[in-house]
Amino acid sequence: MQPILANELCKDLGSFSDNPQITGVITDSREAAPGTLFVCIKGERVDGHDFALAALQKGAAGILCQHDVEGVPQEKRILVKDPLDAMIQMGANYREHFSPLLLGVTGSVGKTTTKEFCYAVCSAFGSTLKTEGNQNNEIGVPKTLFRLDSTIRYGVVEMGMQALGEIEKLTLAVRPAGGIITWVGQSHLESLGTRENILKAKMEICDGMPDGAPLVINADNDLLSVAKVPQRLRRVTFAVHTDADVRAVGIQGDEKGTHFTICDKEFGSFPAFIPAMGEHNVADALSAYALATRLGLDPERAAQALANYSTTGHRQNVVQHCGVTVIEDCYNASPDSMKAALRTLADYPVCGRRIAVLGDMFELGEISQQAHESVGVMAAQAGVDWLLTVGEAAQDISRRASQLGVNAVHCSDKAEVLARLLSQVKAGDALLVKASHGMALETILEGFYKQFQNTTGVQDKIAGECKSWKNSRF
Template structure:
């Protein structure tokens, strides 16, 4: 974070002195002289407990929900909502800089799309990106606080749980271009219908300037029904439907995917990406579309897609003990499950095993989503399904009814025993579930028992 006067950073929150602020932190262990410390109340840990210590260690101001003993009143900024205060400070800080920013949202594929955008933008100049899962009302400000004068480009991922959140974030980020990857069923528990999800994702328009490109998935069933404001430029990408940016001649396998990118405006380009699965082709297309409509050279944008690197356990294909493992443990929804199963199907391994766990936050669509997943497992020719968690019982029943060898596990130790029993060298294994199921820990325990190369 570059230094900013406190009266500018805290504008709209309090009257402050023009002392120099060097950081905004929410972790008391990261407090440094000249920082702003933001208190967040939590179920297990309340940041207000550490406020006095943060002040003693040099914090210039404390953002709190109430006065705190040990912190002078003139150094306490009392706010009703700490997250909204973070967004306000980040918006104030963002105004110091003028990089070209791509804002990414959608039900599925946000992180992969963000990484493709970073691969393209970083080929043209100094680029900032959202790290990890920093895509909410705390994470997005933390990303913006990393902006510097040298930052030429940025890609910011924006997630949400409720209506109104994307509008707040996009007004804060003020992107030069926006991407909506697709509208699925994630967050149905809070928003009720997919139409409400569409409306919430379209809030990204509120932060886009006049004439900005809004990149949309033409193959998604709901996005083409969206009312794009006339002041914005809709750019459509897809594979099945006619679109401004399309992919043809797609060839995918364990080592990656090649295709011909067809751009109505700029022509045809060969593309090679180090990912498997049609869903990653969509993500690559959207990144290319956004970057080129910001004025970057099309041929170099298409070439730069090959610079993509996976992050964490998201569609990460590794070899362990002779087993090809698709590590996809970060999150799950019916849409992303279907995509991951298609990757497993495309692998050349003779036997294919799926370890699939519960998908959370689906609300009333949970039973249907898990049942469809079991059906997709059968359609993909998966040999064995290891279903994990109470919600996955429906998935197991659907797969077993269609002839798939199926085991339903309720405990992690049962899953580990099934992996050791069913998976053999030469097999392909897909591991996917919502992050709360902690499949990444299960995989590490499984790997520990495999012969080391």
């Protein structure tokens, strides 16, 4: 964060009599230091107000809080109605001091992957900022904006939501030059009720975009394909399966990733490669290319830059371990992303079995049972040889898959899952691990990597020798 006077940063919120210079905005008192502004946020388990005085004692220049805190002088605090809204307002105030080309990304699934593709493309043209990890909410988006400085030419900001109106607040702070809506699926049905409401919430990204800005939407999605884009914006479509402004054809995979041709109605055709598997990743790459080119970046260079994409965390990350191909995809899950992951597992060439470890999907509301049962159907269609499930809702996955002939076992806990994997997995197998992030299936991966050893005498190279991807298509 470049230094900024506190009263400029807190415009429309209040002021400090001494107007100190701020070099960082924090929500964790342990990060307090001279020049920091501490925002008291009340969470489910911790109330930031309880740590306000400690932040001041560590040198914080000021406090934003909802009520007076004992020991905190009035001249050192600003009272705000909602600290989260205050974070967004400060992010907007800080963003006004800079003029980078910002790209906004939202959608039910694929937000983070698309963000990373956008980052790969923009980085080929200049210094680029991106949302770190999954910091796409009222705290994360402002923190991303606070990382802007005069050296940044491009930025990619991911925006998530739990309810109507949240993306509107974020996009008005970000003011993106263009936006992407990746997909409208079933995530957040518990809070929004219908997919139509989810579409309405995602379309709020338009509110912060200037006249003439491109809105890039997925023509393969039933709701987005017919969504009404404001006339003041430019509608741009991408697709894998249907006609669109930007489309992928000739999709072929090999041991390193996926090759395809971008067919762009405006700029022509360009060969492309991404170091990732599956049509869903191709679609995310297309959206990044489409937005970058409509914002003026060179099409050929943009297509080439997709090859610089890299996965983050446990998202669609392929690991070779003792001859076993592990598809780490346990950061989040929805029916749409489960389908995409299972298709990837089905298309991955292996010598041994295709094994899936699947857990609960959250925030599905009344359709939870139906959605989990549908994943069981997907597992059968994907040809999963052995299915392990864990979690209360995932029992419906296992039961439905068993009815369709899949060798499925529902485990009582993650320890049982790990024990079964260690006793049964062999070199040459492919293993998919996927669930909502709250299931913490990464602990299974950690245990597997630590304890599994190839005792069959088959070397790691077997996995590579098994992968003949000639003429394959996802």
